[in-house]
Amino acid sequence: MSGLLSVLVCALLLFSAPVWAHKASDAYLIFNSQKVSMSVSLHDLDLALPGMDADGDRQLRWVEVQEAQSSIIALLTRTVRLECNQRPLSLAWAFESLEKRTDANYLRVAASLQCASTDSLHLKYNLLEGVDASHRLVIGGQSNAGLVSPTSTGRTEIRAGAEHLVAASGTSQGWSTLVRFVPQGIHHILGGPDHLAFLLALLLPIPLFVRDLKGQATWWPLLRTITGFTLGHSLTLLLANLGLIAADLPWVEPAIAASIAISAGLNLRPVTWLRADVLALAFGLVHGMGFAGVMGQAQVTGSALYWGLAGFNLGVEFGQLAVLSAWCLFNFWLARRLSPQLRELFIVRAGSCVLIALALFWLMQRL
Amino acid sequence: MHSPTRFLPMFVLCAAWCSPAWSVPTTWDFLPSHRYEVVQVLAARTKPLTSSASIDDVASSARALIEQSRRLSDPRFLGRAQAMLAPWWNRAEAPANLAILQATIEQSRHHFDDARKTLQRILQANPRHAQALLTLATLEKLSGRYALAIHVCEQLQDSGATVYASACTLETKSLLGQSAQAKAGFKRLVDSESNRATRAWLLSLAAENMERAGKNSEARALYLVSLELQADPYTALALTDLYLRDRQWGAAYQSLRGQAESDAVLIRRAFALQQAGEHAQAQAIVLTLEERFRAMHARGEESRFHGREFALYALWIERNPAKALAISQSNLSLQKEPLDWWVYAASAQALGDSLEIDRVRQLFGASGLVDLRVSALLIGVRP
Numbered sequence: 054m055s056g057l058l059s060v061l062v063c064a065l066l067l068f069s070a071p072v073w074a075h076k077a078s079d080a081y082l083i084f085n086s087q088k089v090s091m092s093v094s095l096h097d098l099d100l101a102l103p104g105m106d107a108d109g110d111r112q113l114r115w116v117e118v119q120e121a122q123s124s125i126i127a128l129l130t131r132t133v134r135l136e137c138n139q140r141p142l143s144l145a146w147a148f149e150s151l152e153k154r155t156d157a158n159y160l161r162v163a164a165s166l167q168c169a170s171t172d173s174l175h176l177k178y179n180l181l182e183g184v185d186a187s188h189r190l191v192i193g194g195q196s197n198a199g200l201v202s203p204t205s206t207g208r209t210e211i212r213a214g215a216e217h218l219v220a221a222s223g224t225s226q227g228w229s230t231l232v233r234f235v236p237q238g239i240h241h242i243l244g245g246p247d248h249l250a251f252l253l254a255l256l257l258p259i260p261l262f263v264r265d266l267k268g269q270a271t272w273w274p275l276l277r278t279i280t281g282f283t284l285g286h287s288l289t290l291l292l293a294n295l296g297l298i299a300a301d302l303p304w305v306e307p308a309i310a311a312s313i314a315i316s317a318g319l320n321l322r323p324v325t326w327l328r329a330d331v332l333a334l335a336f337g338l339v340h341g342m343g344f345a346g347v348m349g350q351a352q353v354t355g356s357a358l359y360w361g362l363a364g365f366n367l368g369v370e371f372g373q374l375a376v377l378s379a380w381c382l383f384n385f386w387l388a389r390r391l392s393p394q395l396r397e398l399f400i401v402r403a404g405s406c407v408l409i410a411l412a413l414f415w416l417m418q419r420l
Numbered sequence: 421m422h423s424p425t426r427f428l429p430m431f432v433l434c435a436a437w438c439s440p441a442w443s444v445p446t447t448w449d450f451l452p453s454h455r456y457e458v459v460q461v462l463a464a465r466t467k468p469l470t471s472s473a474s475i476d477d478v479a480s481s482a483r484a485l486i487e488q489s490r491r492l493s494d495p496r497f498l499g500r501a502q503a504m505l506a507p508w509w510n511r512a513e514a515p516a517n518l519a520i521l522q523a524t525i526e527q528s529r530h531h532f533d534d535a536r537k538t539l540q541r542i543l544q545a546n547p548r549h550a551q552a553l554l555t556l557a558t559l560e561k562l563s564g565r566y567a568l569a570i571h572v573c574e575q576l577q578d579s580g581a582t583v584y585a586s587a588c589t590l591e592t593k594s595l596l597g598q599s600a601q602a603k604a605g606f607k608r609l610v611d612s613e614s615n616r617a618t619r620a621w622l623l624s625l626a627a628e629n630m631e632r633a634g635k636n637s638e639a640r641a642l643y644l645v646s647l648e649l650q651a652d653p654y655t656a657l658a659l660t661d662l663y664l665r666d667r668q669w670g671a672a673y674q675s676l677r678g679q680a681e682s683d684a685v686l687i688r689r690a691f692a693l694q695q696a697g698e699h700a701q702a703q704a705i706v707l708t709l710e711e712r713f714r715a716m717h718a719r720g721e722e723s724r725f726h727g728r729e730f731a732l733y734a735l736w737i738e739r740n741p742a743k744a745l746a747i748s749q750s751n752l753s754l755q756k757e758p759l760d761w762w763v764y765a766a767s768a769q770a771l772g773d774s775l776e777i778d779r780v781r782q783l784f785g786a787s788g789l790v791d792l793r794v795s796a797l798l799i800g801v802r803p
Contacts, residue, residue: 073682076716077495092447095460096496106462113460115452151459152447155711158460159447186506187499189719 075156077187080180084193090163091133092152097181098160101128122148129162132180137168231364238368241344247309247415248340250408252373254316255333256380257404277330279373285337287366290344294358305342307419312336314412320405446711463492478504479517486524493680498525516542520551530725532559548579557588564756564787566592583609591625597790599633620650632758634792636662653679660688669696683712683729691736706737727751731763741770758791765797
């Protein structure tokens with residue numbers, strides 16, 4: 054009879070292949086030059102550390118996670134082991150943040166990585182070994198960077214080897230550093246409202262797709278202005294990271310706010326001898342000093358620094374181009390609907406006034 | 421005359437969007453605002469196995485995990501069940517009640533070839549194993565081998581699982597176009613069945629039979645009765661697809677209310693919302709789906725095991741029938757259920773390429789499957 058009962062249960066299971074709300078279990082190990090961070094889902098931590106949900110109500114509270122922090126770090130020290138040139142590294146994991154991902158909430162810890170970019174780096178991974186056969190560790194956060202299954206020895210593989218080469222030669226490391234910093238640059242320009250506001254202040258008065266009276270295309274000054282800004286911030290970013298100029302000066306952040314107000318002000322009352330591209334270059338120098346701190350936090354040194362800077366600048370450029378192209382499309386649409394006079398009034402004048410107000414607000418905040 | 425400057429924005433936009441940053445899964449950092457904030461709702465804890473656990477204990481614990489994975493639409497629990505079965509996984513000497521669970525896990529992951537091998541191993545040792553026969557029949561139907569499926573269903577009859585054996589045969593006959601016979605048979609089975617869950621399941625099979633015969637209103641009524649008896653994600657999806665085909669966007673959206681947010685559910689929700697003109701809401705769902713696809717890709721998941729969803733996504737959401745056609749065509753080498761044929765035919769029809777439509781018609785004709793939903797898409801444009 055029990056045989057028939059289990060048939061009944063499984064029949065209903067089997068007649069339709071189930072549909073999934075998300076993927077199976079993953080953890081993420083992200084290398085960032087001198088730093089490594091590890092993200093583990095709270096579901097998996099609960100599985101590995103049954104005591105974490107202390108009251109057993111299956112509602113995991115922040116306080117329970119905080120109280121379990123030392124056992125979480127002990128668990129990761131035990132199960133995520135890195136070797137630099139065959140020498141075990143002792144990683145001092147420290148809590149960094151909780152993070153939301155598409156399938157669950159994760160806890161992220163980070164540690165500094167004492168391994169030169171020319172040294173070999175190997176990983177032994179055992180988290181959830183024998184507990185979840187489909188658990189994977191995604192290395193680098195990118196699909197092509199690497200994928201590891203937990204195993205205790207090199208012999209009993211579930212899917213991949215126990216030891217994985219993460220970084221070997223200096224050249225490929227350089228390229229991967231560059232690629233890693235591109236998203237950071239994009240994120241920085243798109244995530245920072247003040248840089249965007251400055252860009253907009255420069256873009257507002259330039260009418261696109263409308264040839265001026267002499268029949269010259271107007272995108273050329275636009276390109277010069279954007280390039281001026283890029284040259285400016287690339288230069289100070291480089292100088293600050295080489296230690297040739299100080300980046301964390303107290304006047305930088307207020308000066309960035311002021312640069313927005315000034316650029317927007319010039320849209321209202323143009324000063325004929327002041328060229329937009331020269332101004333963009335000058336203010337670019339100031340904004341570059343604002344970016345410099347980001348690279349400092351990433352603790353990039355040596356030859357990786359140049360790669361990182363190149364990637365970061367490329368990312369900033371991509372971000373700018375994305376904003377620029379959105380603006381171009383908007384202008385193209387607008388040019389067919391608004392007369393030049395109305396455009397001047399609503400876009401250039403009103404837009405500049407809003408930017409000035411915003412910039413003055415930031416200036417007050419930062420002074 | 422187009423000035424080259426007109427293309428500048430498009431070029432720039434492409435350059436920015438093609439950068440590698442967009443393929444990386446996104447995360448959002450957060451810190452709770454107070455100490456007692458719930459940061460994660462966890463699934464019910466399953467009983468851990470002790471070192472003295474018997475084979476039956478292992479089987480019941482692994483089965484509980486598989487059921488949990490299905491109930492929560494959460495594949496994590498399949499990995500946990502697999503880890504529990506590890507000592508017997510792929511072993512010729514594995515007891516049948518553990519090997520059958522391995523086959524269930526493989527089938528759930530759409531690894532149909534692996535599942536078939538595992539089942540054949542069980543049946544070699546025990547040719548009358550009811551569960552193995554039932555699963556094998558499902559796989560044969562899914563692969564479009566209807567004659568083999570009927571043969572397996574008949575073997576099942578001998579092993580004593582009569583309701584399942586009859587339903588198995590009736591469903592295969594229905595797929596082959598004998599809908600009147602299947603209709604009468606399902607009615608008989610439903611009337612004599614007392615178990616609620618089994619009745620609900622039989623009613624959903626009867627509904628599918630009606631739908632294939634082009635009788636939408638009868639199918640809808642049967643789906644609704646089935647769902648009333650027992651909520652089931654698979655039946656809810658089938659009903660939603662019926663509404664979507666009838667262009668009843670509101671009803672389609674409603675019928676997915678309260679469902680676990682599987683990819684299949686989200687794709688249909690986004691499509692229904694788009695069609696109803698709720699573009700902002702639809703777009704939010706599309707972003708979630710794209711994020712999931714990125715995360716799936718990052719963990720090395722093979723997209724061919726998700727061909728049906730990807731084809732529907734390309735057809736409905738991306739509105740790219742050429743892409744949908746390519747995906748749905750290769751998906752047929754994995755599974756050949758009516759919906760797989762439907763998305764293939766619908767893609768060819770949306771593309772409007774008469775050569776492709778001819779090709780689909782030929783392949784579909786040779787498959788043996790009879791389904792008016794599919795043939796209606798192909799007949800309408802016959803030259």
